[in-house]
Amino acid sequence: MKDILFTRLLLWKKKRYSMLFWLILPAVGTYLFITTVSTIQDDSKIPIGVVIEDDSILADQLLKSIQNSPLVHAMTLSEEIAISELEKHELDSVFVIHEGYEKAILDGKRNDVISSYRTDLSLAYSPVKEMIVSLVQEESGRSKAAHFIQNMAAKYGSETTWSWDEINKKSKEVQVDENLLNTAFTYSEIELVSEEPSIFTWSTWEIWAILSLLSTLFLTDWVIRERQMSVAIRYSFFKFSQMNLYVKLLLLYLVLFLLFDLLSIGIFVIFMNETISISFLFELVSFRIMLCLLSFSIAQCFRKVGSYYSFTFMLTLILGIISGAVIPIQGIVPEQGIVTLLNPIHAFINGEITILWNVISIVLVILYLVRKETTNIA
Amino acid sequence: MLKIDSVTKNYDKKCVLQDLSFTVRTGEIIGLVGENGAGKSTLLRLLATIDKPSGGTITLHHLSFDKDRNTIRKSIGYVPQDIAIWEELTVKENMQFFERLSFKSKSLNELRNLCVEMNLHKWDEPVKALSGGMKRKLNIAITLIHDPEVLLLDEPTVGIDLKSKKEIGSYLRSQAKEKNRMIIYTSHDMDEIKELCDRVINIGEDKFYQELLQKSGKEIISI
Numbered sequence A: 001m002k003d004i005l006f007t008r009l010l011l012w013k014k015k016r017y018s019m020l021f022w023l024i025l026p027a028v029g030t031y032l033f034i035t036t037v038s039t040i041q042d043d044s045k046i047p048i049g050v051v052i053e054d055d056s057i058l059a060d061q062l063l064k065s066i067q068n069s070p071l072v073h074a075m076t077l078s079e080e081i082a083i084s085e086l087e088k089h090e091l092d093s094v095f096v097i098h099e100g101y102e103k104a105i106l107d108g109k110r111n112d113v114i115s116s117y118r119t120d121l122s123l124a125y126s127p128v129k130e131m132i133v134s135l136v137q138e139e140s141g142r143s144k145a146a147h148f149i150q151n152m153a154a155k156y157g158s159e160t161t162w163s164w165d166e167i168n169k170k171s172k173e174v175q176v177d178e179n180l181l182n183t184a185f186t187y188s189e190i191e192l193v194s195e196e197p198s199i200f201t202w203s204t205w206e207i208w209a210i211l212s213l214l215s216t217l218f219l220t221d222w223v224i225r226e227r228q229m230s231v232a233i234r235y236s237f238f239k240f241s242q243m244n245l246y247v248k249l250l251l252l253y254l255v256l257f258l259l260f261d262l263l264s265i266g267i268f269v270i271f272m273n274e275t276i277s278i279s280f281l282f283e284l285v286s287f288r289i290m291l292c293l294l295s296f297s298i299a300q301c302f303r304k305v306g307s308y309y310s311f312t313f314m315l316t317l318i319l320g321i322i323s324g325a326v327i328p329i330q331g332i333v334p335e336q337g338i339v340t341l342l343n344p345i346h347a348f349i350n351g352e353i354t355i356l357w358n359v360i361s362i363v364l365v366i367l368y369l370v371r372k373e374t375t376n377i378a
Numbered sequence B: 001m002l003k004i005d006s007v008t009k010n011y012d013k014k015c016v017l018q019d020l021s022f023t024v025r026t027g028e029i030i031g032l033v034g035e036n037g038a039g040k041s042t043l044l045r046l047l048a049t050i051d052k053p054s055g056g057t058i059t060l061h062h063l064s065f066d067k068d069r070n071t072i073r074k075s076i077g078y079v080p081q082d083i084a085i086w087e088e089l090t091v092k093e094n095m096q097f098f099e100r101l102s103f104k105s106k107s108l109n110e111l112r113n114l115c116v117e118m119n120l121h122k123w124d125e126p127v128k129a130l131s132g133g134m135k136r137k138l139n140i141a142i143t144l145i146h147d148p149e150v151l152l153l154d155e156p157t158v159g160i161d162l163k164s165k166k167e168i169g170s171y172l173r174s175q176a177k178e179k180n181r182m183i184i185y186t187s188h189d190m191d192e193i194k195e196l197c198d199r200v201i202n203i204g205e206d207k208f209y210q211e212l213l214q215k216s217g218k219e220i221i222s223i
């Protein structure tokens, strides 16, 4: 193995830049893609200013609800700055949550708890206002119910007492459950993946999987290059049999890829708040082994690198599309069936260990190596 | 002793070599001559075990080329007609690369001496910056790394300057005579063939080379 490593390092050194490019492409490409997309999505949101005068839990909750909305990009500002930004048309509109907001809501009063500023150019004012009003209604309805329950409990001397927070939480849970039920009813065959259906969500590891497929295929072009080169004739006069040589080379490339997968994990954990579980590591390693073996088998089918590269691009594009990683079209391709079965990256994207395609790839590689060993001719 | 017995080689329907028989003794240098396309390279590929004859047998010290291929390969050094070296590596790196994977290990010093014996004095130069003749010298040096008993060289000296040619020639001669190696090589240079070879094998129908060489008094086998 030392000899194989030594000789490979000699060759890798000469093309270190292109190798490095392909090796870090999955990590860096995914990072750039996801951050760019989320910036663009933020840019397409309506900028509004929120002024908070009331220092209370309810006011804070309302602010969070507004910030989580896919429609707006909300910034908290002082009233003065907010108005000057509004005059410069940096903000579409400004909403002020007045002091006493929480008290008013708890008392069931909904009037004059929030006021707003707008200009002639506040084009999105109406829908934003509607949205905020409905959020306030939701909050006040919930707190009213909570108070009602608490009062009843007090009145009839129930043994269990609920805090306002508990009731509030429970009510939210009920709300989420009902939402899911409604959705399941409306689109009975579509799995709901996003709570904001109007806005695409790209998953980091899906993009990574597609880019890894591309980079692994590209980095396996040595199989074709070396077979075409006149040095290939000398491979018959090595101390390793061809089978031995290729198994070792495959292992070496696998280790190299896994090292850079670690880099990907590092980048995603540190910069993109991804969390990694032990079971995910198994999924990743099985996916990576499959990629190496499959790329090797595919490269064996080509005589020219040019046609191999074209095929590589097409394959990546097609698998990207049917997996829903490049264009999020979950629901168009049926979740079960022949298409998913034929898709080697499906298992990884769906959080499973890649088994079927590892078996297929291993069989292909063994068939190739045994054939090479038996003919044993350059 | 290398024994070639009724060897035939067909590509599809086309017969390239027909019923070829001869033996090569240790310490002997054999020249293969014949017009372009006569089948010289084809014969060398068969002897190098990287192609199989369509009929007949080849044995080396009673080891069968068919059954003991892997053992036989350790004794074979093959210099292909096309230069088989890494263009992007330096001379030193090329030597190191093939030494690491070779049947025999050699020190860096020994590797360098091998190049010097081939009259190749560049060492840290990338191969793509070398002249055609220098590449040929490296092509031979790499094949010699594992001290093969049977040396098969396919037009090794094309484009090599006369002085180096003579030096490589005398090196090959010393290898054959002092270390009892068998050397089979092809060339279109009749002066070289006359000077170096113990016997000459004329491949193909054309007897042009045979007549040319007969005047020099060489033993010529015509097949």
Ligand SMILES: Nc1ncnc2c1ncn2[C@@H]1O[C@H](COP(=O)(O)OP(=O)(O)OP(=O)(O)O)[C@@H](O)[C@H]1O
Pocket (backbone or CB within 6 Å): B011, B016, B034, B035, B036, B037, B038, B039, B040, B041, B042, B043, B081
């Ligand atoms: N792989 C192959 N498939 C089909 N025909 C081949 C193959 N290799 C060689 N031939 C044919 O066999 C014949 C002998 O070729 P070979 O290369 O052995 O000739 P040669 O004597 O070495 O010629 P040269 O002096 O040009 O090197 C040629 O007619 C060639 O077309």
Ligand SMILES: [Mg+2]
Pocket (backbone or CB within 6 Å): B040, B041, B042, B081, B154
């Ligand atoms: Mg030839």
